[in-house]
Structure formats: structure tokens, C-alpha cells
Amino acid sequence: MMSGSLDLFRTETRNWLERNCPPEMRRPPLEQERCWGGRRWVFSSDAQRVWLERMAERGWTAPGWPSEYGGGGLDRDEVAVLKEEMGLLRCRPPLESFGLWMLGPVLLKFGTVAQKRQHIAPIVRGEIRWCQGYSEPEAGSDLASLRTRAEKAGDCFIVSGQKIWTSHAHNSDWIFCLVRSDPTASRHGGISFLLFDMETPGITTRPITMISGLSNFCEVFFDQVSVPRDNLVGEAGQGWTIAKYLLTQERGSISELKPLNADGTLGRLAADALGRTPEGALDQATLRARIAAYEADAIAFEWMAKHFADLDSKGQLLPTASSILKYASSELNKLRHDLRMSSGGSGFLEWQSEVSREGHEARGWLRSMGNSIEGGTTEIQLNIIAKHALGLPGA
Amino acid sequence: MSEPSPPSLAFNEEQQMLSDSLLGFLGSMRARASVRAVRDAAEPVGYSADAWRKFCAAGYAATSIAEDHGGAGLGGIETAIVARELGRALIAFPFATGSVAAAAAIEAAGSEAQQISLLPAIAAGHSVATLAVEENSKHQPGRIDLNATPAHDGFVLDGTKKWVPWGAEADLLVVTARLYGGVAFFCLDKGRDRMAIEPVTFADATRPAHVRLDAVRVPLSALLGSVADGSATLHRSLDKARVAIAAELVGLAEAVFARTLEYLRQRRQFGKFIGEFQGLQHRAAHLHVQLAQSWAAVLGAARTIAQPHADARLFASVAKARACDAASLAIEEGIQMHGGIGMTDDIDLGLYAKRARVLQEAFGDKHFHHDRIASLNGY
Numbered sequence: 001m002m003s004g005s006l007d008l009f010r011t012e013t014r015n016w017l018e019r020n021c022p023p024e025m026r027r028p029p030l031e032q033e034r035c036w037g038g039r040r041w042v043f044s045s046d047a048q049r050v051w052l053e054r055m056a057e058r059g060w061t062a063p064g065w066p067s068e069y070g071g072g073g074l075d076r077d078e079v080a081v082l083k084e085e086m087g088l089l090r091c092r093p094p095l096e097s098f099g100l101w102m103l104g105p106v107l108l109k110f111g112t113v114a115q116k117r118q119h120i121a122p123i124v125r126g127e128i129r130w131c132q133g134y135s136e137p138e139a140g141s142d143l144a145s146l147r148t149r150a151e152k153a154g155d156c157f158i159v160s161g162q163k164i165w166t167s168h169a170h171n172s173d174w175i176f177c178l179v180r181s182d183p184t185a186s187r188h189g190g191i192s193f194l195l196f197d198m199e200t201p202g203i204t205t206r207p208i209t210m211i212s213g214l215s216n217f218c219e220v221f222f223d224q225v226s227v228p229r230d231n232l233v234g235e236a237g238q239g240w241t242i243a244k245y246l247l248t249q250e251r252g253s254i255s256e257l258k259p260l261n262a263d264g265t266l267g268r269l270a271a272d273a274l275g276r277t278p279e280g281a282l283d284q285a286t287l288r289a290r291i292a293a294y295e296a297d298a299i300a301f302e303w304m305a306k307h308f309a310d311l312d313s314k315g316q317l318l319p320t321a322s323s324i325l326k327y328a329s330s331e332l333n334k335l336r337h338d339l340r341m342s343s344g345g346s347g348f349l350e351w352q353s354e355v356s357r358e359g360h361e362a363r364g365w366l367r368s369m370g371n372s373i374e375g376g377t378t379e380i381q382l383n384i385i386a387k388h389a390l391g392l393p394g395a
Numbered sequence: 396m397s398e399p400s401p402p403s404l405a406f407n408e409e410q411q412m413l414s415d416s417l418l419g420f421l422g423s424m425r426a427r428a429s430v431r432a433v434r435d436a437a438e439p440v441g442y443s444a445d446a447w448r449k450f451c452a453a454g455y456a457a458t459s460i461a462e463d464h465g466g467a468g469l470g471g472i473e474t475a476i477v478a479r480e481l482g483r484a485l486i487a488f489p490f491a492t493g494s495v496a497a498a499a500a501i502e503a504a505g506s507e508a509q510q511i512s513l514l515p516a517i518a519a520g521h522s523v524a525t526l527a528v529e530e531n532s533k534h535q536p537g538r539i540d541l542n543a544t545p546a547h548d549g550f551v552l553d554g555t556k557k558w559v560p561w562g563a564e565a566d567l568l569v570v571t572a573r574l575y576g577g578v579a580f581f582c583l584d585k586g587r588d589r590m591a592i593e594p595v596t597f598a599d600a601t602r603p604a605h606v607r608l609d610a611v612r613v614p615l616s617a618l619l620g621s622v623a624d625g626s627a628t629l630h631r632s633l634d635k636a637r638v639a640i641a642a643e644l645v646g647l648a649e650a651v652f653a654r655t656l657e658y659l660r661q662r663r664q665f666g667k668f669i670g671e672f673q674g675l676q677h678r679a680a681h682l683h684v685q686l687a688q689s690w691a692a693v694l695g696a697a698r699t700i701a702q703p704h705a706d707a708r709l710f711a712s713v714a715k716a717r718a719c720d721a722a723s724l725a726i727e728e729g730i731q732m733h734g735g736i737g738m739t740d741d742i743d744l745g746l747y748a749k750r751a752r753v754l755q756e757a758f759g760d761k762h763f764h765h766d767r768i769a770s771l772n773g774y
Contacts, residue, residue, distance in 0.1 A: 267774025282774040292765035295772060296716040299709070300688040303404070303695035307687075310405040324684050379677070386676035389683055390656055394671035 009078055013085045020054045021091045022047035034096045037126025039173045055094040056125040062100055065108065070121035098167070099123035099130040103176050105249050106193070110234040110242050119174075119195070131198070133163040133177035133220060134243070141380050143178070144187045144240060148222060150179035150194060157181065157194060157232070159202075159225040165374070169218035170205045172198055178243055181236050191239035196227040212366040213351075213359065247376060248322050260332060262298035266291045270343035287342060294335055301328050320389040327381040330371035337365040402472075404694045414476050420453065421484035428486045430746045434600035441563055441594075441602030447488055451520020456494050459635070461502065465515030471635075471697035475642035479693075482646030482754075485747060487601050489523050491643050492560035492757050496636030497524035500569045503628040504580040504619040513582060517567065524567040526636065527556035527606060528629075534759045536571070536629055541608065543572040543579055549615050550574070552581065552608040560757065562604025563594035569619070570606075571629060578626050580619040588613050598749040634711035637758050638696045641711075641718035644754050645690050648718075648725035651747050652682055655729040662734075675732060682728055689714075689721035709771045716764035722751040 024047040029035075035048050043049035055061050058072060064079045065071020074082065104123050107116055122128040139146040148161025159179055169175070174197055182190035198205070202225040207215035234242050267282055270291065275283045282288040305325060311317040340361060341348055350356035372378040386392045406414065426432060428446035436443075450456060459474040460466025467473075478491045494517050501513050501524075516522040528536050541554030556562075556570055568583045568590075583590065591607040620628075656679065659670030669675060696714035699707045726748045730737035737744050759767070 262772075264772030264774055267769060267772060271774050276774075280773075281769065288769050288774060289762070289765050291774070292769040292772075293716075293761075295768055296692075296713045296720075296761075296765060297688070299695075299713045300692035300717045303710075304688045304691035307404040307691040307694060310403040313403070314405050316405060324687060327680075328684055328688065382677040382680040383673075385680035385683055390676075390679055391660075392656070392670040392676050392679065393660060393668045 006077055006081060010081045010085065013082055014088075017085055017089050017091060020051075021086075021089060022051055024048075025051040025092050025094070026090045027092065028090070029092045035094060035126070036096050036129055036168065036171065038129025038171060039127070040171065041126070041129070051092075052094045052126050059124055061093075061095045061097075061126065062104060062120075062124045065104060065120065065124070069108075069116045070124040095126045097123060097126065097130065098132055099128065102132060102246050102249055103130050103195075106176070106233065106242055106246050109245065110193075110238070114230065115195075115233065128174055129168070129172045131166050131169045131172035131175050131218075131220075133166055133169075133175045135165045136162055137164050141377055143243070144191070146178055146180060146191065148177070148179045149183070150181045150192060150227070152181070152229075153226075155229050157227045157229065159194065159196070159222045159227055161222050163220045163222075164208075164217075166205075166218045166220050167216055169198070169220045170207050174198060175220070176233075178239050181239075185237060188240040189237050191243070192236050193233040193239040193242045194227055195231040195233060196225065200225050200227070202226070210367070210370075212363040214363065214367065248319070260298040260302065260329075260336060262295040262302070264295075266294070266336070266339050266343050269340065273343065273345050273347075287339075291339055291343070294332075294339055298332055298336070301332055304328070318389065320385055323376070323381040323384045324389075326375060327372075327378055327385070330378065333371050334368045337361075337368040341365050401698060402470075404472075404691065404698065406472075406476075410472060410476060413473060414480065417455070417477060417480040418483070420450075421480055421486055424449065425484055425486065428484075428488075429743075430485050430487055430600050430750050431743065433487065434746075439594075439596060439602065441561065441596070441600065442487055442489065444564070446486070447523075448520065450488060456490065456520040457518035459495050459639070460498050460514050460518040461510075464502075464510050465518040466498075467518075471638065471699075471701045472694060474635075474639055475693050475697040478639040478642035479646035479649075479690075482643035482648075482750075483650040485647065485650065485743060485750060487599060487750060489525060489561040489565065491636060491639035491754075493523060493525050493565065494518075494520075495639040496526035496560075496632065496758075497567065497569045499635035500526055500580055500628070500632035501582065501619060503632045505582070506620055509582070509616070509619055513567065522567045523561060523565045524569065525559055525561045525565040526632065527559040527562070527568050527570040528633070528758075529557050529559070530555065531557070534756070534763055536633060536758075537578075537626075539571050539573050539578060541570060541572045543574040543581065543618075545574075546612065549613050550581070550618060552583075552611045552613055554608055556606045556608075558595070558603040559606050560603050561601070562592060562606055563602035568606065570608075574618075578629055580628065581613060581617045582619055583608075583613065583617060588617070597753050599746070599753045600749075601753060630708060633758050634696075634708055635700055637711045637715040637764075638693060638700050640754050640757050641689075641696070641714040642693045644718035644722040644751060645686065645693055647747055647751055647754070648689070648722040649686055651722075651725045651729040651744065652679075652686060654742075654744070655679070655725075655732050658733055669732075678728055678732075682724055685721050685724055689717040692717045709768060712759075712764040712767045712771070715759060716761040716768065719755045719761040719764075722755065726751055 035052055059067055059070055060072045063072035063074045063082050067073030107119055136146050150157040150159045177194045179192055179194050180190050181192035202223040204221040206219045208217045209215050270287055271282045277283050308317055308321045344361055347355050348361035351359040424446045428443040433442055454467055455477050457466040458469050458477050462468030481488055481490055498514060498517050501510055517524045530540055543550045543552050566585045570581050572579050572581055589611050593605040594602045596602055660668060662669045692714045696710040699710050730744050
């Protein structure tokens with residue numbers, strides 16, 4: 001787009017956001033304030049509802065998706081401008097959605113026109129909430145060993161098996177699921193990508209209590225669940241290819257999510273508890289040094305993310321970049337939480353109190369330990385880097 | 396109108412050409428200019444003067460100096476590119492700790508007339524310049540005992556600067572001194588100003604020197620600028636040097652890593668290439684990430700150091716701290732993964748280690764910069 005018309009778009013976007021983003025929506029949401037949408041969604045406020053409706057009407061929950069299916073129809077530069085302007089006004093995302101982050105891109109790339117027509121618009125409007133049926137008790141890092149069966153029966157698949165670590169399954173309307181449709185084919189070649197309604201008879205969901213006390217992850221059991229053939233995405237046996245494509249999309253969004261606070265936040269928190277020397281330094285040299293080392297790493301990470309973004313604009317970014325970002329950001333985030341706990345001390349150990357905001361810090365620290373496991377473990381990311389970035393033999 | 400976005404951290408065409416041409420240029424002079432060649436040379440000179448002349452003739456010494464002052468007027472990223480390739484080639488030249496650092500001080504502290512008089516010769520490489528700040532074993536730029544007392548038509552300087560980089564060979568020395576209780580910069584000329592030079596040889600075969608100024612008279616013109624409160628100037632010039640040194644460390648680390656990967660792919664034990672063992676693969680992958688992160692930190696610092704950016708000092712310290720860590724890790728892993736031969740003088744790893752150690756100490760090691768990061772971030 002010509003820079004003149006991009007500037008006009010920026011001005012129009014800024015004006016529209018000013019008029020249409022409710023003031024309450026102009027700060028980052030707390031965990032419980034995030035808007036996930038779905039058939040059973042209860043808006044926490046009018047402002048939350050209005051913000052979603054207004055953005056969804058423009059397709060700006062999915063600004064880069066084709067407008068013929070309900071997306072915003074914006075080009076790459078315009079999407080960047082929208083993100084920048086939202087950032088300037090501190091507008092929170094109107095919708096959090098696995099449909100937006102994962103399934104939508106898959107449908108746009110692999111789906112039929114009918115599937116796009118059926119599913120894209122409800123994702124954009126936040127009317128349908130999706131969950132991801134991938135991992136199984138016996139298929140974690142080795143996802144390709146998955147066993148959930150999908151047997152052909154006339155114009156349906158009959159699905160039986162079990163998924164685990166399915167985020168928000170108990171609150172979701174539909175599931176995109178990796179199933180074994182051909183047990184005689186190779187490990188990878190017998191996997192298909194199926195969509196189905198979580199209301200279909202035969203599905204049971206059980207939340208799992210995590211060490212953080214939260215229960216967003218679920219086990220999902222399938223007992224002879226009947227799924228229409230039209231819900232197959234891509235070809236039968238193409239599921240692994242589609243899953244790999246989706247995983248790179250997921251890796252990207254995980255890296256985007258966490259602010260690293262490398263601006264003295266930890267140091268000031270520690271100084272509140274430990275005090276300062278007459279020169280103003282945190283009065284514990286060892287913790288001070290540890291926090292500073294973390295900040296050096298965090299700031300360097302942010303430069304690396306910017307460098308990668310600039311390389312990407314020039315089409316020079318290697319695919320292993322997403323593994324590098326995921327590995328580095330998850331390890332940094334764990335360290336950040338560990339240092340926060342050290343800096344906060346005993347007050348942060350209270351599990352259920354006003355002082356600790358219901359154990360917010362301790363729960364956050366515990367939850368962060370999953371960052372290096374979910375979305376492809378650290379060990380898997382290192383394998384990928386060794387094989388694809390370094391070309392090491394037999395990796 | 397929207398604000399212009401900052402220049403991309405991805406190389407433009409000219410920067411890519413600069414990087415590629417340097418790789419070839421320095422590669423062709425390794426035989427006589429590398430740390431090994433200098434160490435084993437008949438004369439203890441600290442660097443290959445002949446190779447340095449060719450480097451200057453090609454214009455590289457002028458990279459960071461403004462066009463008005465005879466330089467190439469290129470930016471922070473170009474300076475980082477030159478330094479990185481020197482590190483990669485294991486060639487120690489009076490660049491990062493020499494022309495960049497001294498020129499930065501002259502540009503920051505000197506009058507326009509002084510810049511015009513001093514910088515072109517440095518840019519052309521006719522003068523080897525250096526920045527002399529250290530008086531102790533560890534970098535403490537604020538601890539200055541070298542005293543400047545006003546005298547008739549000039550100043551009397553008394554004190555010692557230690558381990559002055561390139562001190563044995565430099566003809567221009569920019570020194571920090573106490574004047575009126577503040578920090579002042581003096582540009583001393585070996586041809587004009589009496590000084591006792593005691594060269595020492597570092598582990599990387601470079602030759603810094605202890606420089607003793609024994610009640611030495613210098614003319615008024617030797618004082619850079621006119622004001623003796625150069626603390627901000629001091630850090631601005633040091634930060635430019637720190638970023639260039641960080642770039643040199645990253646290039647060095649990248650070279651060590653490349654050799655290590657090559658070894659992992661060739662060396663066979665237990666019926667396999669050792670690069671097939673997952674333990675080594677994971678450590679190599681981790682190191683790859685550390686190097687990418689460190690180079691990005693250098694790029695970010697290089698870009699902001701030229702502007703009056705609020706976080707320029709912070710990013711310079713981040714770049715130096717990260718580069719020190721990356722180099723340490725690359726060298727330790729490099730030697731370890733090479734096994735016994737990593738410990739021999741037959742291969743270059745030990746020379747990279749020695750050069751890296753010298754660069755790590757220059758203008759603040761990682762502990763110094765972690766401390767500075769904490770101070771700058773308010774704790």
C-alpha cells in the first residue's frame with residue numbers, strides 16, 4: 001500500500017479506535033478479564049461485549065483474514081498499523097481464541113470453501129469457542145504416536161479415544177482434533193484432522209487440577225462419537241502436515257504473550273522488602289546482581305525478537321526462528337517468576353489472601369513452569385534447532 | 396504524519412556488502428595478521444602494522460568517524476560489522492579499543508577545531524590513537540588519580556595510566572584526568588609530550604602499556620574542549636567503545652562456534668559422529684540461541700548509541716554483558732567439545748580464548764555492566 005494511503009488508514013484507524021474502544025478496555029486484561037467468547041460466554045461487562053461486537057463487525061478480531069469469509073481484509077502493512085494504533089491506545093485484544101490463533105489459519109490454508117463459510121465468521125465474531133485435541137496420555141512430545149481412532153462408517157467418522165491437556169475444553173463449543181483414521185498406514189500418514197461439536201453425544205470432559213490451583217487443562221473422552229465426513233479438513237492422512245503447520249502458528253503466539261519487565265520492576269520490588277543502601281542500590285548485592293543478569297538477557301531477547309521481525313519483513317527469517325523464540329522466552333519467563341518470588345518474599349507465599357491477591361504470584365510462578373513444556377517442550381525445540389538450524393547429523 | 400520507524404536491524408544491501416567484503420578481506424590477511432602470527436612474529440609489536448595499514452587504506456578505520464572529520468560517516472551498525480569481522484578473523488587491530496574509542500572521546504569532548512585537527516589522521520590510520528582510562532586492574536572509570544594542574548600556557552599532568560590498549564604503538568593517547576575536581580580529557584601526542592612508556596604483553600599478544608606522566612607539561616590545546624566535567628562525555632565515549640568491543644566478542648564467539656559445529660560433524664567416536672549425541676546437540680542449540688540473542692543486543696545498542704536515546708547507556712551495557720557471556724560459553728563449549736585437542740596450541744581455540752579474555756576486561760566486564768544495568772534501572 002502506498003505510504004500516503006497508509007497514513008490515511010492510520011489516521012482513520014486512530015479516530016475509529018478513539019471513538020469505539022471503551023475506556024475500560026484500554027488497559028491489559030487480568031487473567032479473569034480475558035474474553036474467550038463462545039456459545040455459553042457471559043460477558044463480564046457491557047464494555048467487554050461492546051468492544052468485541054464493534055471489532056468483530058469490522059472483522060478486526062482477525063484483521064488479516066479475507067473479508068469474503070468475515071475477516072478484516074487488511075494487508076500486512078495495515079495489520080501492522082492497526083496493531084500499533086491499538087498499542088498506542090493500550091486497547092486490549094477484544095477476543096482471545098484458539099480459533100483465531102490456530103484453526104483459522106489452518107482453514108484458510110487447507111479448508112474447503114464450505115468449511116470456511118461455516119467456521120470462519122463465527123470465529124471472527126467470537127460466537128464459537130474452539131479447543132485443540134492433540135496430546136494424549138501416551139502421546140505427548142511423540143504426538144505422532146496418537147491413538148484416538150476415527151473409523152469410517154458411511155458418511156461419518158466414529159471417533160473413540162482420549163485427549164489430554166486440552167485447554168478450556170470444558171468451556172469450548174467445538175474441537176479440532178487429530179485422529180488416527182488409518183491404522184495400517186505409516187505413523188504420520190494415518191493421521192487426519194477432524195472438526196466436531198463438543199455437544200455431540202459421547203463426549204465427556206474432565207478438568208485437571210494443576211499445581212497452580214487452576215483447572216484450565218482437561219481430559220476429553222470420546223466414546224463412539226459420530227462426526228460428519230464433511231468435517232474432515234484436507235485429505236484423509238494429511239493431518240500431520242496440517243498439525244505441523246498449526247504448531248508453528250502456535251509457537252509464534254506463545255512468544256508474543258509475555259512481557260519481560262526488564263525495566264527495574266523486579267529490583268524495585270525487592271527494594272521494597274530489603275531496603276536500599278545509602279547510594280540507593282538494592283541492599284542485597286547477590287539478588288541485585290541476579291536481577292541485573294536477568295534484565296540483560298531479557299533486553300537482549302527483546303532485541304532478538306525485533307531483529308527477527310525485521311528479517312521477516314525482508315523475507316530473510318529462517319523457520320527455526322519460532323523455536324528459538326519459544327525456547328528463549330519460556331526459559332526467561334520461568335526465571336522472571338522465580339526472581340519475582342525471591343523479590344516478594346513471604347508475602348507472595350500466602351496462597352489465599354488479599355495481601356497476595358489470592359496467591360497470584362505463587363500461582364504465576366508455578367504456572368510458568370509449564371511454559372517450557374507446552375507448545376513443544378524445550379527439549380523438542382532444541383532438537384529442532386540442532387537439526388534445522390545447525391544441520392547436526394542424525395538429529 | 397506517522398513517525399518514521401527506526402532503521403531496520405536486518406542488514407541493508409550496503410551493510411551486507413560491507414560484511415561480505417570484510418570477511419574476504421580479513422580472511423586473506425589472517426596468515427600474517429592473526430593473533431597467532433603476531434604472537435609468533437620475530438618482533439613483539441602487538442599487531443601487524445603492515446596489515447593495519449592495508450586495513451586503513453581500504454577505509455575501514457574511518458568507519459565510525461564523521462565525514463566532516465575525514466571519516467566514512469557510517470553508523471553504529473557499520474562499526475559493529477567491522478568489529479565483528481575482526482573478531483571472527485581473530486585479528487587484533489587498534490580499532491574498537493583504539494580508533495573507535497579514542498575518536499568517540501575526541502568527538503564527545505573536543506572542540507570543532509580539535510576534531511578537525513585530530514580526527515582525519517585517525518580516520519586514515521596515519522595516527523594510531525587510543526583511550527587511556529584505567530588506573531587499576533579492574534575497570535573503574537570514575538577512579539582517576541591522574542591529576543591535571545593549570546600552569547602557565549597549559550597544564551601539568553602527573554600520574555599513571557595502566558594497561559593502556561595499544562599503548563606501546565599508539566602515537567595519540569586520549570587520557571582522563573582530574574581537573575578542578577571534575578573529569579577532563581587530554582589528547583597527548585607521543586611526539587610532543589614526555590611520557591614513560593612501559594609496554595607489557597597480554598595473553599593475546601597485544602601490547603598495552605603503562606604510561607607514566609611525571610609532572611609533564613602539556614599545552615592548553617591538549618585539553619579537549621574547555622570544561623572539566625566530562626563524566627557524561629566519558630560514558631558516552633566508553634559506551635561507543637563497549638558496543639564495538641561487544642561486536643568483536645560476538646564475531647569471535649561465532650567463529651569458535653562454527654569450528655565447533657564442524658568438529659561435531661566430523662569427529663567420530665563409538666561408531667558415530669559425536670554431533671549425533673543429543674547432549675551435545677542440545678548444548679550446541681542452546682549456544683546458537685545465545686549467539687543470536689547477543690548479536691541482536693549488539694545491533695540494538697549500535698543503533699541507539701548514535702542517537703540521543705534515553706536507553707543508549709543501558710543497551711550498551713546489555714550488549715557488553717551479553718557478549719561477554721556468549722564468548723565465555725562459546726569458548727568453554729568449544730574447547731570442551733573438541734576434547735583433548737581443544738587444549739593444544741595446535742588449533743586456534745586457545746588463541747580465541749585469550750583474545751576474548753582481553754576483550755571481556757576492556758571497559759568493563761559483565762559484572763561491571765550488570766552493576767551498571769541495576770543502577771540505570773533504579774535499583
